[in-house]
Amino acid sequence: MIARYVGRRLLQSAFVLWLAVTLAFLAMQLTPGDPAQALLAASGATEKEIAERRAQLGLDAPLPLQYGRYLWSLAQADLGQSWLHGRPVGQMILEQLPATAELAVSATLVGSALGVGLGVLAALRRFTWLDTAATTVAVIGLSTPTYWSGLLAILLFSLHLGWLPPTGEGDLRHLVLPSLVLGFALSGSIARLVRARIAQVMEEPFVQAARARGIPSWRVILAHVLRPALPIVLTVIALQFGFLLGGAVITESVFARRGLGKLAVEAILWRDLPVIRGVVVFGALAYVLVNLAADLAQAWLTPRLREELA
């Protein structure tokens, strides 16, 4: 049954999430230096005060107990407190989330439109100059650092032409350049994957058969190639979500935008480990959920897969 597939996929997602959460916990343990000391060292606290603080933070407990407490608080959606700001990490993440989500969604739209367009074009005209042109654009998108294309875009569209604001946030105009830059980078891998998958579909016997029956090429493409390829495209886009998260961090830095990226970079520089851990766990959760949703949607949209899984 399909329920079995859903169950297996859920279990798998839970495993990935558990692994991320546990790695984040172990990473904190491996980090040299003592949080209590780091927190109080600047204030010239005595040994006794540091020891008290350590007990207060639960750091004197045995490791398995600390791990259990950590999992328990995560289960209650409690990501702990920032060492630097003394505020709940969950709240800090939620504050930054809208800015990052806005960028991620608009960049995904740009990247998907461009990537799917290029990929389909290349696959349908495989081994022609159009294919070469499309795959060249894709590999350039894949290879160009967003922190360079972003600066070039600011230079051209903001400083020289004066069309768009260079940095900061506010209205939609501030969103155009960051989404174009991140979307272009995203489109590279989407285009390559879409091209490969559609080329695969075109080798399928049912497509060959449709062509042999003399159905016009455009109808073969629309009804027999693009329609079955649709769910695949969905998965390809979801797979890029991890890249998107990383890309958003960099793009935010280039365009001086608020967001999770700024939060994470600041936290690493100040060694604010609870915040880093929070962002990592949150990122893993988002990634797992997006891919789970895409896989389930694909299973739903692909009749054959539904049967195979049954």
Place this chain on the structure above:
Amino acid sequence: MSHVIEWSARPSRPLLHQPVALASLAWLVLAVLGTVLSPLLAPEGPLAADTTRSLLPPGTGSLMGTDLLGRQISTRLLWGGRWTLGMGFLGLAIAVGLGLPTGLAAGFLGGRIESVTMQSVDALLAFPGLLLAMAVVAVLGPGMASVAIAVGLAAAPAYARVARSAALEVRTQPYVEAVRALGGSAWRTLIHHVLPNAAAPLAAFAATQLGWILLNSAALNFLGLGAPLGVPEWGAMLDEGQGYLRDAPWVSAFPGLALTLTVLAANLLGDSLQEALQPK
């Protein structure tokens, strides 16, 4: 517009017959040579400042212009290659060093070892790469060594996956089965028969991964998590130039161009290697 769909597969071409591959290889060799020879090519060193020549544009007695302190961008690029390319190759060595034995062993031995290993690898793969690298930098503390280790670790699971499928493909070949039947030990078979025959796809993927590693290690440097202030690492140079983009765009334009070309060369080389291996 004609509606003929091209169905036939393109015949594979040997690497040396692909102009793109040759150009990519040439650029990579040039970049490495420039880095190695930087003390000869630019003996004044990357820190030689001359404040009377601050922010000179390219061409005015200076190949790529100068930065705020009057340091030559071209010189800094040549010297900075050791950091940028060094982190790239170190990261790749870590990714291959961890991924290759893991993947080969899993693919060759099969059974329970394989399924446990690959499930863990898949879980790691399901984790956003740059985020993983940032977490590792957080643990190790900012610095260029941390960046190389972080990016290498983040890239290792993907390499293990590719190594496994390469080993898997070779394992079932008759000649490997013959060696095994003749009493060759698993270890010997792996080193002498599986590895050489799986080398080509592994090299192709290594080139592609070098691109990813370079892109992301320079990204972490750009974010200020790697090179200390003043070190001419390319990502850090880009970051430096951000401040005077309006008046002196060349300060970040050239490091960005060098980096993009290098990443592009690595990606194209990976593609070409894959194309050269195409026939089945």
